[in-house]
Amino acid sequence: MANVTVDAKGLNCPMPIVKTAQAIKTVASGDTVEVLATDSGSVKDFAAWAKTTGNPLVEQTTDGGVFRFVIRKK
Amino acid sequence: MTVAEAPMVPVVEPAVEPEDDQPVRQQGIAIICYSGELEKTWAAMILASTSASLGMTTKVFVTFWGLQTFVRDGRRVTGTNWMQKMLSIMSRPGIKHRKLSKMNFLGMGPWMMFKLAKQYGVSSPAELLEVAEMMGVEFVPCQMTMDMFGLTREDLLPGMGEPVGAASYLADVAAGLSPIFI
Numbered sequence: 030m031a032n033v034t035v036d037a038k039g040l041n042c043p044m045p046i047v048k049t050a051q052a053i054k055t056v057a058s059g060d061t062v063e064v065l066a067t068d069s070g071s072v073k074d075f076a077a078w079a080k081t082t083g084n085p086l087v088e089q090t091t092d093g094g095v096f097r098f099v100i101r102k103k
Numbered sequence: 104m105t106v107a108e109a110p111m112v113p114v115v116e117p118a119v120e121p122e123d124d125q126p127v128r129q130q131g132i133a134i135i136c137y138s139g140e141l142e143k144t145w146a147a148m149i150l151a152s153t154s155a156s157l158g159m160t161t162k163v164f165v166t167f168w169g170l171q172t173f174v175r176d177g178r179r180v181t182g183t184n185w186m187q188k189m190l191s192i193m194s195r196p197g198i199k200h201r202k203l204s205k206m207n208f209l210g211m212g213p214w215m216m217f218k219l220a221k222q223y224g225v226s227s228p229a230e231l232l233e234v235a236e237m238m239g240v241e242f243v244p245c246q247m248t249m250d251m252f253g254l255t256r257e258d259l260l261p262g263m264g265e266p267v268g269a270a271s272y273l274a275d276v277a278a279g280l281s282p283i284f285i
Contacts, residue, residue: 041224043153047234050156068224081157 031063031099032056038067038095045071046078053084056102064098071096131160133272133280139168141201141213147285148231155238160280164272166245171196173260182253198229236262243267
């Protein structure tokens, strides 16, 4: 179970990333943030964001057009 | 006790002080927000908010027509002489009053753009600006443009930093920030 869930469904670039960056600031190191997004560009964007910030993307699933990402804060 | 038998005293090396003229290396972007057109303002705000989200140092230098974007809401006529006043009347300042470079059609173009943006969940430049400021993006006005357009710090958005010149921007580039001109 993730510590925080960000519902970014219906939001377009760059808001899913921006909201995730804001949420990651509120959790402690080792905690996870779950993000739900419908922006198909976010699949590549979350990989890029995780690589740049160093917070690993630990889970990624798709369910009927909803992308789910789980990030662990480094 | 002879000198040779004296206990060894550890030699303390003086700490190496960083030289003052060496700039601190920084990673991030330095945007020049030059254009006041809607689509370019949008691009600048997207890059600024995303860059901050990636944890990069982000600075936005606001100059020429871009400065009109960062005039406070409700400031309708700015400047002191008739030319500066006419400029602000002809081109309404504020982030909510940007015009498209193409197909503006007396405001019909931007109206459609905002309608489409809402439909597709795209945040407006004003919303992105708010987010960018919240995430620590630095917005810096150009002193020279302020003088030329007759703008005071009171005319500009309260979150704007101390006005600077081109050298301050280039010093940030020299320190490692990637320059982006929009």
